[in-house]
Every structure is written in C-alpha cells, then in structure tokens.
Amino acid sequence: MKDNLFLALLLLLGLAHPAAAQLLQPKPAFSRADSLRGSLTSPLRTCYNLNYYHLDVKLDPAKRFISGSNLFRFSATQDFTQLQFDLFANLQVEKVLYKGKEVPFTREANAVFVTFPQPIAKGSRDEFTVQYSGNPIVAKKAPWDGGMVFTKDAAGKPWVATACQGTGASIWWPTKDQQADEVDSMLISVSVPNGLKNISNGRLRKVTKLKGGYTRFDWAVRNPINNYDVALNVGDYQHFSDSYAGEKGLLTLDYWVLPENLAKAKTQFAANVKPMLKSMEYWFGPYPWYQDGYKLVDAPHLGMEHQSAVAYGNKYQNGYLGRDRSNTGWGTKWDFIIIHESGHEWFGNNITTKDIADMWVHEAFTTYSEALFVESQFGKPAGQEYIHGQRRNIQNDSPIIGPYGVNQEGSGDMYDKGSNLLNMLRTVINDDAKWRQLLRGLSSTFYHQTVTGQQVIDYFNRESGQDLTKIFDQCLRHRSLPTLEVRLEDGKTLARWVSEVPDFDMPVRLRLKGGDYQLIPLTTKFAVIKELAGATRENLEVDTFNYYIGVLVE
Structure with missing residues (x-):
C-alpha cells in the first residue's frame, strides 16, 4: 500500500517517468551564435545605451526586398573602440558610417562588430549609421516563427507585415537585438509603392510623395520601445478612429483595416476595445502609451503585441479564431486577440524582461488579464471559472523560466500555468x-522599464508583506506541481507539502464538506490540523479550484 501511494505521489510530481524527469532530460546544446544573440553581459553590448533610432527603409513587395538604413544614437557607458549590433546574416551590411566616413566591421553569425577610428569616451553621446539591404526571411507560420509575411488582399494588392518576437528584430532591420536596452524614442520611415500605406508604431507625422512611384510614411515613437515591437504593416489600408476617456485623459483610438474588413471592424472593435481598456486600466493602471496612442492594425497573421500598433488577425470573431481556449463558454463572449494582445501593452511593452528566459512576466500576466477581463464583464465567479478552464492547456513539460544568456524561452506553460x-x-x-493595488503598483513601479523576473518576485514579496519566493520557485523553476499530502490517522488530520523546493511553505484553503474554507499555513513537515479533526476521505475538501496543486490523501 505504501509503495503504491509513493508511486502515486511520484506521478503527481512528474518524476516517475525517466523520459519526463527534468534531471534526466538532455540539456539543449547552445552555440556561440546563441551567446552572441542572447548575452546581456558582453562588453561589446553593455558599452553603449541606446537613445534614438531613425529606421529609414524602402520596401519592394514584388521582389520581397528591403533596403535602407538605421541611425544609432547612443550614450557610452565606458571607454570603447568596438561595439556589437545585430543583423541576420542573409541581409547585407553595405556600409557603416561614422562622422561621414566608412568604418570597418566584421560579421559572425548574426552579429556585426564595428571598430571606430578613435576611442569613444565614457559619458559621451555619439552616433553611427548602418546601410543595409536584402531579402528578409519569410515567415512560414507567423507569428509563431519570425520573419516577414508577404501576401495579397482580396483585391490582389500587396499585404505585408513583420512578426519577429523571439526570433529577433534583426531578422529584418539592424538593431541592438536584446530586450535589456530599449531605445528611448525613434522615427520609423517606410517607403512603399504608391497606392499602399505603411502603418507603424507611434503617430503618423508626415506622408511624402517620392520619385519613382513611392510614398514615404514617417511614424514617430515618443516612448521607449523594445525591438520586436517595431512593426511594418503595408497594405491598402482604410482608416477610422475613435477616442476613449481614460485615467490619463483622452486616448486616441486609430484603426487601420483592409477595405473588405471595414464594416466588420467597426462592429467588432466597438464591442471589445473600450471594455478592454476599462478593465485593463482598472486592474493595471493607466494605458502606458497615451502619447503614442492606441491602434489596431489588420494583419495577415493571427496577431502580435506591437506597441501602440497591435496587429490583429482574428478574422473579426469572438474567441480564439472562434474557439474557447478555456472550454468554459466564457471565452467566446469576447475577441481573444484584442484582449490578449492589448494586455501586452502593460506586460511585455510597458514592463519588458531583460532576458527572454523571463518571458513568463509578459505571458503569465497577460494571460491572467484575460480572466480579469472576464471578471470585469461577468463577475468574479466567471473569471475564476475561466482561469480554471485554462488548465486544460497546461503541459507541465519543462520549467517556465528558460536558460539565461542564450536567447531561449522556457516552457509554453508560461501562459496558462x-x-x-x-x-x-x-x-x-x-x-x-490589496491584490488590485499590487497589480497597479507593479505597472507604476516598473513603468517603461526593463526588468528581471527576480525583480518582479521581489516586488510581490515586499509589497504583499509575505515571502512568496518558494511558491514562485516551485511553479516557475520546476515542471511539477506542489503536492498536498494528507494523512488521516486516529481521528486526526495531518498535512504537509511535498515539493522540490527545500522548506516549501504555502497556506492552503481546506474545509469539511458543507463548512467554510479556512486558510491553513503548511510546510514540508507534517502538522496536525485541529480545525479538521474527524475528517474523512468523503468529507475533506481542498480548494483545488483556486489552487493548482496535486493532492494525495492517505
């Protein structure tokens, strides 16, 4: 009997099957290219902080060809003569200009190393320009793989978009391709064939007719922006607008859609955007980009959280392409892509992790924002049901936190788990x-900042007045669940936690059937629960609706 119970416990922890056990899983092999891309500590990257970009490109949709330049303005954090920026190897660096003259550079994998003619002094502000061209990688299944999407609209006109989260923005433009250093502001200039428009982040500042049948669109971003959010959307876009009276005043709402979607967009966006903003601002504080506005842009892929220019491709229907990911019925009462991708304006865009190993900060909070939206619209029980339904998508396959310094995310469980x-x-x-204040305080404490996952954990510990570290550790650093082990002996109820985290502790809600739940503090050592004296297998109830845990009753 004891052996069977122990085996059941191992199964709950996910340790019984050798092929699935973390310690026995093969470690991924990382290359020097991974380190060049993912390192946050290389002096060739830390020697300069980005202040401003001017990305100025011309797109030829017929040839799937891009050409142009990017101006880097920066502040030197130390004396240096060499730095690194990034551009995928299939794109050509034509020249690097410094003070009007070409300077030498070398390439390794997708990294580019520039050598300056004299040392750049710590504290100085300087700039260089990269001229480049080529055929960017075409995404095979955007937004899940990175690249550019080239397709046509219903009238046969070109329709082009970028989607590069994870893969990296350097797949289509030269940049310091890491999340730790966000540029403070930028100008995005995109020239496209006449008859098409380009929609990018920020606000449209100028439209200029050029020679040779092209038109340039200049978009100004006045706030910090991470690389993968910088977006290019080219098509025969139609525009309509609205506004929202939010916590920081009047927020402009701009919508850019294809002609065939105009009527559908007016209905679908009206039904979802303002309720979304009301919910998100209630729970997380003011929308972070009042200066740059809020936009939804028709996209030839499912969607992406491009800052102030959210890409939308949910086919103007509720749910996730018409489906309810929670299987509760609540998920088809609203448009998943509008709610989820807009939620990233707070988590992912306002607060950005330095290393994508900590992408759980982006995805956990944004996936949770879906449930808070349901709660705002339909009440707390509905929101709790939606969260519980999200569990059907959890794999418990590997840790949520990925390896640091190699541009590698952790498990996809970062979303629903x-x-x-x-x-x-x-x-x-x-x-x-208090919970609402913690969420709002998180947004304001790290407003327009890049963070580590540990900073977020430290914030919750400090502001909640509770040490939640071990709960975070078990759920983020291990694939298995904390398991509540209960023993019923001689009329007594004893319980403890079984966890891979030493000295794990967490209060849990328990009750006798028909009674009220009580919050009982427990550790990894068995403790007698006097409040549950006389409990049996039939009348002992654990709140597994709100606790995502394993339970073993002996």
Whole structure:
C-alpha cells in the first residue's frame, strides 16, 4: 500500500517517468551564435545605451526586398573602440558610417562588430549609421516563427507585415537585438509603392510623395520601445478612429483595416476595445502609451503585441479564431486577440524582461488579464471559472523560466500555468483590494522599464508583506506541481507539502464538506490540523479550484 501511494505521489510530481524527469532530460546544446544573440553581459553590448533610432527603409513587395538604413544614437557607458549590433546574416551590411566616413566591421553569425577610428569616451553621446539591404526571411507560420509575411488582399494588392518576437528584430532591420536596452524614442520611415500605406508604431507625422512611384510614411515613437515591437504593416489600408476617456485623459483610438474588413471592424472593435481598456486600466493602471496612442492594425497573421500598433488577425470573431481556449463558454463572449494582445501593452511593452528566459512576466500576466477581463464583464465567479478552464492547456513539460544568456524561452506553460500561479497567489494573499493595488503598483513601479523576473518576485514579496519566493520557485523553476499530502490517522488530520523546493511553505484553503474554507499555513513537515479533526476521505475538501496543486490523501 505504501509503495503504491509513493508511486502515486511520484506521478503527481512528474518524476516517475525517466523520459519526463527534468534531471534526466538532455540539456539543449547552445552555440556561440546563441551567446552572441542572447548575452546581456558582453562588453561589446553593455558599452553603449541606446537613445534614438531613425529606421529609414524602402520596401519592394514584388521582389520581397528591403533596403535602407538605421541611425544609432547612443550614450557610452565606458571607454570603447568596438561595439556589437545585430543583423541576420542573409541581409547585407553595405556600409557603416561614422562622422561621414566608412568604418570597418566584421560579421559572425548574426552579429556585426564595428571598430571606430578613435576611442569613444565614457559619458559621451555619439552616433553611427548602418546601410543595409536584402531579402528578409519569410515567415512560414507567423507569428509563431519570425520573419516577414508577404501576401495579397482580396483585391490582389500587396499585404505585408513583420512578426519577429523571439526570433529577433534583426531578422529584418539592424538593431541592438536584446530586450535589456530599449531605445528611448525613434522615427520609423517606410517607403512603399504608391497606392499602399505603411502603418507603424507611434503617430503618423508626415506622408511624402517620392520619385519613382513611392510614398514615404514617417511614424514617430515618443516612448521607449523594445525591438520586436517595431512593426511594418503595408497594405491598402482604410482608416477610422475613435477616442476613449481614460485615467490619463483622452486616448486616441486609430484603426487601420483592409477595405473588405471595414464594416466588420467597426462592429467588432466597438464591442471589445473600450471594455478592454476599462478593465485593463482598472486592474493595471493607466494605458502606458497615451502619447503614442492606441491602434489596431489588420494583419495577415493571427496577431502580435506591437506597441501602440497591435496587429490583429482574428478574422473579426469572438474567441480564439472562434474557439474557447478555456472550454468554459466564457471565452467566446469576447475577441481573444484584442484582449490578449492589448494586455501586452502593460506586460511585455510597458514592463519588458531583460532576458527572454523571463518571458513568463509578459505571458503569465497577460494571460491572467484575460480572466480579469472576464471578471470585469461577468463577475468574479466567471473569471475564476475561466482561469480554471485554462488548465486544460497546461503541459507541465519543462520549467517556465528558460536558460539565461542564450536567447531561449522556457516552457509554453508560461501562459496558462503562469495565469493559474497568479490566481493562486491572489488566493494566498486573500485580500482582493490589496491584490488590485499590487497589480497597479507593479505597472507604476516598473513603468517603461526593463526588468528581471527576480525583480518582479521581489516586488510581490515586499509589497504583499509575505515571502512568496518558494511558491514562485516551485511553479516557475520546476515542471511539477506542489503536492498536498494528507494523512488521516486516529481521528486526526495531518498535512504537509511535498515539493522540490527545500522548506516549501504555502497556506492552503481546506474545509469539511458543507463548512467554510479556512486558510491553513503548511510546510514540508507534517502538522496536525485541529480545525479538521474527524475528517474523512468523503468529507475533506481542498480548494483545488483556486489552487493548482496535486493532492494525495492517505
């Protein structure tokens, strides 16, 4: 009997099958190219901080060809003569200009190393320009793989978009391709064939007719922006607009859609955008980009959280392409892409992780924002049901936190398991008003900043007044669940946690059937629960609706 119970416990922890056990899984082999792309500590990257970009490109949709330049303005953090920027090897660096003259550069994998003619002094502000051209990689299944999408609209006109999260913005433009250093502001100039428009981030400043049958669109971004958010959307776009009276005043709402989608867009966007903004601002604080506005842009892929220019491709229907990811019925009452991708304006765009190993900060909070939207619209029980339904998508296949310094994300469980982790923390804190203030405070504390995952954990510990580190560690650093082990002996109820985290502790909600839940603090050592004296297998209830845990009753 004991052996069977122990085996059941191992299965709950996910350790019984050798092929699935973390310690026995083969470690991924990382290359020097991975380190060049993912390192946050290389002096060739840390020697300069980005201040401003001017990305100025010309797109030939027929040839799938891009050409142009990017101006880098920066502040030197130390004395140096060499730095690194990034551009995929299939794109040609034609020249690097410094003070009007070409300077030498070398290439390795997707990294480019520039050598300056004299040292650049710490504290100085300087600039250089990269001229480049080539055929960018075409995404095979955007937005899940990176690249550019080339297709046509219903009238046969070109329709082009970028989607490069994870793969990296350097797949189509020269940039310092890491999340740790966001440029403070930028100008995006895109020249496209006459009859087409380009929609990018920020606000449209100028439209200029050029020779040779091209038109240039200049978009100004006045706030920090991460690389993968910088977007190019080219098509025969139609425009309509609205505004929203938000927490920081009047927010402009601009919508750019294909002609065949105009009527559908007016209906679908009206039904979703303002309720979304009301919910997100209530839970997370003001929309972070009032200066740059809010946009939805028709995209030839499912969608992406491009800052102030959210890409939309959900085919003007509710749910996730018409489906309910939670299988609860709540997920088809609203447009998944509008809610989820807009939620990233707070988590991913306002707060950006330095290393994509910590992408759970982006995806856990944004997936959780879906449930908070359901709660705002239909009440807390509906939101809790939606979160519980998200569990059907969890794999428990590998840790949510990925390896650092090699441009590698962790498990896709960062979405739905991450959302359930946050709901569990809300239950542990047991004070909804305080929980809301924690979420709003997170947005304001790290407003327009890049962070580490540990900074976010430290924030919750400090501001909640509770040490939640071990809960975060078990759920983020291990693939298995914390398991509540209960023993019923001689009329007594004993319980403890089984966890891979030493000295794990977490209060849990328990009750006898028909009674009220009580929040019982437990550790990895068995403790007698006096409140549950006389419990049996039939009348003992654990709140597994709000706690994503394993349970073993002996």
